[in-house]
Structure formats: C-alpha cells, structure tokens
Amino acid sequence: MRSLVLIGHGSHLNGESAGAVYRYAELLRERGLYDEVVEGYWKEEPSLRQVLRTVRSTDVTVIPMFISEGYFTETVIPRELGLGHQGPVPPEGVARVLGGKTVRYTLPYGVHPAMSEVILARAREVLPDLNAEDTALIVLGHGTTRNQNSNRVIYGNADRLRDSGHFAEVHALFLDEDPKVGTWPDVVKAPRVVVVPFFASEGWHTLETIPEDMGLTGAVTEFADTPNAPQTVYYAAPVGTHPDVAEVVLQLAQEARGASGAGGDEDHGHAAAWNAFLALARRGTRIGEAMITPQAGMYELRHALDEGRPAADLQTLVTVEGLRDRTRRDEGGHHRPVHTLRNLPRGWRAILTEAELPRAVHNLYPAVVEESYAHHTHNLRATPWPTTARRQTGIYTKVTRATSEQVEEVAQDVCSKCLKTRLWAGERLGSTVFSGVPGAIPCPEACTLFIAEVREEVSGKRGQGGHGHDH
Ligand code: SF4
CATH class of the missing domain: 3.30.70.2320 (Alpha-Beta Plaits)
Structure with missing residues (x-):
C-alpha cells in the first residue's frame, strides 16, 4: 500500500489558491498508481502538522507542489512535517521514519528535468508547427536574488531544450534580473518567438507584468519595428498549470529515495479510527455540523440544521469533489480555511457510497476523525x-x-x-x-x-x- 501526499501553500483568504493542487490530486487519483492521493497545506486543512496522520499507509511520498526551491520547500514544510531536516533537499530527497511510517520528501516538481517536456508542450499549444528553422523559444523565469537555484532551473531547461533541436534559438530571460525579458528584441533573431512563462499559475506577473515588459497585446503579437523585424511573438500559458505536471510528480515520486512498488502496510491507528467511525455511520451519526444517515445501501450527508428538510429543497451532490467544492465557502461566499469554524453552509445533501464516505468526511472535516479517535483512545x-x-x-x-x-x-x-x-x-x-x-x-x-x-x-x-x- 502506498500513499502520495501533495503539499500546497493554500491561503487563509483566497478559496482558489488550493485549486491547482486539487486538480493534480484528482488527475493522479485517476491514474490509480497510488492507493491514495492526499493533499496538505500550510494555510488550509489538513495542515502540514496534521496531514501525515490522515494517510492510510505506512509508505508515504510527499511532493511539494512548488515551482522552485525556497523558503517553503527547504524550511517550512520539512519543519512542520517534523522531518528533522532544514535547508537544501538533496536530489534523491529526504527519507525518515515518523510514527511508524516511512516518509519520503522530494524536491519540488518545478526543478525536475522533465519540466522541459512541459515547457515544450506549452510551446506547442500556441505554435503547433514550431520548428528549428524559424522559431525561437524564450523560457521566462521570475529571477530572484533569494534563491540561486531558481535561476539554475531556468538555465537548465533552456540548455536541454536547446540540445533537443526543436528550436532555432533558446533563451533564458527573467523578470527581475539580467538578462531581463525587455531585452528580447536585441537577443532574439528568429521571425517566430514562443514565450513560455516558468510560473506556477496565472497571476499578476503572467497577466500583466510580462505582457507589459515585452509589449505584448495578446496571445499573438506582431512586431514590425524590432531590430530583427518582422517578428511574431506567441505567448504561452504558465507551465505550472499544465496537466503533464502530474506526470512529473509521478516521476519524482518514483525516483524518491527508497521508493518501491511494494510499498508498506495499512497504518493500524488510521484503520482503527476509520473502522470505528464507519461503525457509527452505519447507525447514523453526526460529526461537527454535519449529519450522516444510511440510506438504501448509500449514505446521505447534510447540514444537521437541514434535518427533516425535503430532499427537493436541497442541492443534491453525488461526488466527493462536488461536496468539497460546495462546502469550501460559507453562506456569505467566504473561503473556509479552517473547516471546524461554525460556518458550514446549508442547503445541500450528498449521496455517497461507503467507499466514498471516508474521503467525503475527510474533506468536510480534515483530520477530525483521526485526531478525535486518538483523543478518545488517549493517544x-x-x-x-x-x-x-x-x-x-x-x-x-x-x-x-x-x-x-x-x-x-x-x-x-x-x-x-x-x-x-x-x-x-x-x-x-x-x-x-x-x-x-x-x-x-x-x-x-x-x-x-x-x-x-x-x-x-x-x-x-x-x-x-x-x-x-x-x-
Ligand atoms: S480552536 Fe479552531 S481556530 Fe482555535 S486554534 Fe484550534 S483550529 Fe484554530
């Protein structure tokens, strides 16, 4: 049995912040290579302090879903997970035994060499017939003085793509340091230019700063007055949101120190907590503000204050993800970073199988079953x-x-x-x-x-x- 844990930053304020990690977790679940895929966050739940308690197996691979190395991947995540490691993570990752679980912590996905393929995929989206005769590629990084490695990653990708022979020229340019992106007309000679931002997601930089610094007016911009004019610039979406990142995550996990196909066992404490909870659920129970009712071989979950309301008055949800998304915000539309705040929205009912119930309850109240059971058994x-x-x-x-x-x-x-x-x-x-x-x-x-x-x-x-x- 093997568990894969994806770590995101999350946010106390912005409900969309965790979206990319949710999507990758879903893609990886569909692939079915791990017995479970769990998400953990610095600013949401399950928190980094809780997440290892919520995994089912004793074989755990933890991937930081970050585009570059830095403070979070080297300091915050290892500290909060209790890895006893601080500072740069070696290429093979860090492995520890924590609470009877083997935990492998890897580098962030963004530094893996396979990201060059994701850059190429992004480039092909905006220019399917890119070629080595007339097309230049700009790999565009943020650039920062805080972490030297983030530049190395951009240069490494540029070198690999130059060697691949797909482009006439390949350049590494940066927003915040030399060589700056605004110098592109002086260095790029090819008539067609693809720009791929090496960023985690769409945001202020990809939507405003980069287009402004480069003089772009949209996805395709014609330039008639550059030194090598005429030139056409094709502006790609950021690499971090490409579905192929899921493949990079799998490669990282497979290459992690000591990883094996066999994996570990089911974690006893985890299994005991969920078996006890399912025994309660089969009789009908409440947890937090929610109630669970067995119904014709399925389970219905709803807000306990909606007890007795006709089903037709409630929005019916039939997937774990649907329930998660419906309950991510309170009635006023505000993000709920702490799920046990008394603001579970009303007006829904979820109909789920027993196999889906643990993940549904985990999404409603992350880590609550495991921590409550540990408290109940004085652990x-x-x-x-x-x-x-x-x-x-x-x-x-x-x-x-x-x-x-x-x-x-x-x-x-x-x-x-x-x-x-x-x-x-x-x-x-x-x-x-x-x-x-x-x-x-x-x-x-x-x-x-x-x-x-x-x-x-x-x-x-x-x-x-x-x-x-x-x-
Ligand atoms: S009681 Fe609730 S709000 Fe307070 S520290 Fe615990 S989880 Fe956070």
Missing part, C-alpha cells in the same frame, strides 16, 4: 502554545513576543467561533464524536490561522481590516 498529544510559537520562522517569529493576554484575546475572538476545544491551552475535553458528542472535537495544536492572527495582534494590526497573513 493525542497536545502541543502547548509556547512550543508552537518557538517553532515559527520568518515573519512569524514575532509571535513568541505575544503575552498570554494577547494569545487569550485572539482565542476569544477566533477560537470561540470554532467547534474545537483548545487542548493546547489546557482546556479539557471529556468526550468526542466517538462517545456521541458531534461538536466535541480536540484541537491539539494552534492552527496557522490562529498563529497569523497572533502575529497581527503583536504587530498592532489586528482588526484593522488589512489581512496581511497570506504568506
């Missing part, structure tokens, strides 16, 4: 706030300066809207969903939303409307 260890605060790096190191009054004030505001009970603050929880109390959910460790709010409090910015915590 959940809480992490006190000072320990969580000391672990933070970068802009969050300042949370260690928060007084206990400030921490409590934030808790009164943020955690009072949450179903969870703060074990990390010494609160006691005598029951769980496993003893019949659906809203009794343990919080063993402060979540990143809470940490971000404490940072705002310490900075004197909380409640000013300016959410500065999406880093």
Whole structure:
C-alpha cells in the first residue's frame, strides 16, 4: 500500500489558491498508481502538522507542489512535517521514519528535468508547427536574488531544450534580473518567438507584468519595428498549470529515495479510527455540523440544521469533489480555511457510497476523525502554545513576543467561533464524536490561522481590516 501526499501553500483568504493542487490530486487519483492521493497545506486543512496522520499507509511520498526551491520547500514544510531536516533537499530527497511510517520528501516538481517536456508542450499549444528553422523559444523565469537555484532551473531547461533541436534559438530571460525579458528584441533573431512563462499559475506577473515588459497585446503579437523585424511573438500559458505536471510528480515520486512498488502496510491507528467511525455511520451519526444517515445501501450527508428538510429543497451532490467544492465557502461566499469554524453552509445533501464516505468526511472535516479517535483512545498529544510559537520562522517569529493576554484575546475572538476545544491551552475535553458528542472535537495544536492572527495582534494590526497573513 502506498500513499502520495501533495503539499500546497493554500491561503487563509483566497478559496482558489488550493485549486491547482486539487486538480493534480484528482488527475493522479485517476491514474490509480497510488492507493491514495492526499493533499496538505500550510494555510488550509489538513495542515502540514496534521496531514501525515490522515494517510492510510505506512509508505508515504510527499511532493511539494512548488515551482522552485525556497523558503517553503527547504524550511517550512520539512519543519512542520517534523522531518528533522532544514535547508537544501538533496536530489534523491529526504527519507525518515515518523510514527511508524516511512516518509519520503522530494524536491519540488518545478526543478525536475522533465519540466522541459512541459515547457515544450506549452510551446506547442500556441505554435503547433514550431520548428528549428524559424522559431525561437524564450523560457521566462521570475529571477530572484533569494534563491540561486531558481535561476539554475531556468538555465537548465533552456540548455536541454536547446540540445533537443526543436528550436532555432533558446533563451533564458527573467523578470527581475539580467538578462531581463525587455531585452528580447536585441537577443532574439528568429521571425517566430514562443514565450513560455516558468510560473506556477496565472497571476499578476503572467497577466500583466510580462505582457507589459515585452509589449505584448495578446496571445499573438506582431512586431514590425524590432531590430530583427518582422517578428511574431506567441505567448504561452504558465507551465505550472499544465496537466503533464502530474506526470512529473509521478516521476519524482518514483525516483524518491527508497521508493518501491511494494510499498508498506495499512497504518493500524488510521484503520482503527476509520473502522470505528464507519461503525457509527452505519447507525447514523453526526460529526461537527454535519449529519450522516444510511440510506438504501448509500449514505446521505447534510447540514444537521437541514434535518427533516425535503430532499427537493436541497442541492443534491453525488461526488466527493462536488461536496468539497460546495462546502469550501460559507453562506456569505467566504473561503473556509479552517473547516471546524461554525460556518458550514446549508442547503445541500450528498449521496455517497461507503467507499466514498471516508474521503467525503475527510474533506468536510480534515483530520477530525483521526485526531478525535486518538483523543478518545488517549493517544493525542497536545502541543502547548509556547512550543508552537518557538517553532515559527520568518515573519512569524514575532509571535513568541505575544503575552498570554494577547494569545487569550485572539482565542476569544477566533477560537470561540470554532467547534474545537483548545487542548493546547489546557482546556479539557471529556468526550468526542466517538462517545456521541458531534461538536466535541480536540484541537491539539494552534492552527496557522490562529498563529497569523497572533502575529497581527503583536504587530498592532489586528482588526484593522488589512489581512496581511497570506504568506
Ligand atoms: S486554534 Fe482555535 S481556530 Fe484554530 S483550529 Fe484550534 S480552536 Fe479552531
């Protein structure tokens, strides 16, 4: 049995931030090469602290879904996963045994040499008949002084594509450093020029900065006054959203240190938690704000406050993904980065099989079954706030300066809207969903939303409307 975990940044504010990771997870699930594909996030749930608890097998490969190496892939993710590794990740990745699971952590997908194929695929989308006689390629990177490797990746791809013989010329240009993208008319001689942005997704840079710096007016722009005019520039979509990235992820996973086709066993703790939960579900149960009712060999999930409403009054969902997307936002349309905040939207019902139920409940309340069962069986260890605060790096190191009054004030505001009970603050929880109390959910460790709010409090910015915590 093998589990594949994709790690994304996520966002406390933007509900679309996790979208690319969702899509890759779906593509990889369809391929069926792993027994499960699980997503984890820095700013959403399951969090990096929780995600390993939510995987079914003892053989886990973790892929950071980032376009380049940097602070998140080298510092934040290894730290939060508890890998005991900091700094550059070696080409074969890092392997550790954590809680009885073999966990392999790889480089981010963007640095894999197979990304050259994704660049070529993007180029062919905008210019199917590109050729070595009249077509130049520009591989366009962000460029940064913070991580030397991100430039090396751009140059490496440019070298490989130059050697491939598909293009008359191949250039590596950058937004923020030399050689800058605006110099393209001086260096590119071919009459047809394909520009492929080596970026994770569409955004401000791909939609505004690059077109502006290059003088582009759309997907195809004719230039009559460049030194090598006439020239036509074909502007491709960013590499990070191409479906072939899923293939790169599979290659990375297969090449990870110690990876094998055989994999590991089913994790006992995980299996015990879900077997206990399914036993409850078969009789009908509630978890958080949701209720689960067995119905003719299937299960119906709905908001508990919608109990008794005719099915015709509710939107019927028939897939796990449909349920996930319907419940990603609250009734006001706001993103729900913490699923146990009491804002599960109403007005839907999901009809699912027993095989689909665990993933549906996982999406509704990530890690809640595993953590509640661990608490129920006295196996959940809480992490006190000072320990969580000391672990933070970068802009969050300042949370260690928060007084206990400030921490409590934030808790009164943020955690009072949450179903969870703060074990990390010494609160006691005598029951769980496993003893019949659906809203009794343990919080063993402060979540990143809470940490971000404490940072705002310490900075004197909380409640000013300016959410500065999406880093
Ligand atoms: S820290 Fe507070 S808001 Fe975050 S999950 Fe725990 S109880 Fe909920």
